[in-house]
Amino acid sequence: MTQPTHPLASGRRRFLGTGGRWLVTGALLPLAQPALAGLPDARSLSLDHTHTSERLALVYALGEQFVPQALSSLNHFLRDHYSGEAGLMDPQLFNLLHQIRQELRAQQPFQVISGYRSAATNQTLRTTRGGGVAKRSLHMEGKAIDVRLPGVQLASLRDAALALGLGGVGFYPREQFVHVDTGPVRRW
Template sequence: MNDATRKARRRFLHTTGGLALAAGLMPLAPRQALASLPDARSLAFDHTHTGERIKLVYAVGDSFVPEALTSLNGFLRDHYSGQVGVIDPQLFDLLYQLRRELGTSEPFQVISGYRSPATNSRLRNSRGGGVARHSLHMDGKAIDIRVAGVPLGDLRDAAKTLKGGGVGFYQGEQFVHLDTGRVRYW
């Protein structure tokens, strides 16, 4: 092997070795790296039934972060059965807009995210109304929330101004329903 070949080989190994190392380390620091991007969108949630908390960057620019969506699907699982559904990423954008409209960095307190058809049926039959037969929770297009320090009426009004889907106001149960279906209010 001549000297020029050795140098070319060293450059190749140095470059590919550095790329491999960077690729291997990338999963260890994605949150800090993504959060520092100017067009990163993040959300934070506290689940009222499971006690779990999550805060992450779910999108950068026009792209959703697949690992974040997977984490959010698991977090927003049916808390009765443990079944994980697929949450509509547009719901996260709606929540992000809502957080900005409210001017808060407080996490959303989740009462209900994904709901399996079996859970939806059981709740519908055991409660005196309030659970739709074809609930958008079963399609991963709805969430029931509140925000610490934000009056429920203000949360509802901010959600309505976005005109991003349905907004339901449940004063007695202390939550606002938000979905990515057609625009409607109740």
């Protein structure tokens, strides 16, 4: 004999089925972010951009599913701050940042120094900064970000990224940032 279904339970299932699909496609994302953040499989990021003074806090994934509207927001936020050109950021980079923050048990937003970089900006930086900018920088592919984390020593941030073993890690103590990327595992 089957148990009768409680009316609220069926309404919740209907919301999670239909409404959940709308949320994931981004139709209700701005209104839904607080609700998404409370879900047990939600992955979120908080970022402050040091050059644009913009701030962003959002849920970018639920379980294994990335939230398309959140990825669009992150692509815009991490645009080349010199040219305004936005690129497509590698969603695995967001997972990497999320894991670093969990590893460090940090609550503060990451401070972003550089995300996406256009080829033209990369070339200009290579010729005007006296080195330190790679010719084939993963920033141009949306696979790299330069960050720091308030309240966390720069060396601890570097060590947490290295411990994950998920990509490249560059340590820039003079410039006060750590570079992380989703390329091959390496360090400098």
